[in-house]
Amino acid sequence: MKKDPNPIVTNISKHPIKDFTKDRMMVIGEAAGVVTAFFYEGLLCGLCSADLAAKTIKSLIEMNSSFSQIELCNYEKELYHVLLNNYFANGEGSEYLFYNAGTHVKTLWSTYVKLINKDKQIRREIWEAYRMHDLENYDLKGTRRAGRLLFSMLPALTKVALGGKFIKAALM
């Protein structure tokens, strides 16, 4: 194999990028950073963004548009409405909590596994979350309940250390 003399190296975002549109351009899927390691990774969110982009383009084609950024901004609006402000909050909150738990991360994971084994409703909600493809209407109540139960089962010291992070994760 030959080494490419001119490799293109750039930042690939694991989190949503700032602008999803420019004139005659829409960024979708992993390139747009609509990926979360904690919830469905990239496939479902990628498909969702592609679907929203297609809907925006379809109506613009019918209007004989020039596809300026202003005309494409409906895609961005819908992306926030359907995906980023709702379903995506699951992944963002979990990611923030588990990646920032420091020395408490093992306790956090083992308590979460205990909770899943103990609580039938959580098992059901995880199953439903993976089958739920109507992201716009995804109900975050189950996730919040899981967060509250997880926190209640933690040892006192971990509760003190991670209390603030749980609150921040719940507000994401």
Ligand SMILES: Cc1cc2nc3c(=O)[nH]c(=O)nc-3n(C[C@H](O)[C@H](O)[C@H](O)COP(=O)(O)OP(=O)(O)OC[C@H]3O[C@@H](n4cnc5c(N)ncnc54)[C@H](O)[C@@H]3O)c2cc1C
């Ligand atoms: C090992 C692995 C396991 C994964 N497991 C899961 C999983 O279990 N569940 C899940 O939801 N997600 C998973 N993912 C993530 C998921 O595969 C991606 O998030 C998803 O495929 C992203 O889709 P995309 O269409 O945005 O990008 P891609 O699938 O990366 O598609 C981009 C396409 O653009 C092409 N391309 C790039 N540059 C150019 C160019 N200049 N001109 C023309 N074409 C170009 C590429 O060849 C590629 O075909 C996994 C990823 C990996 C690597």
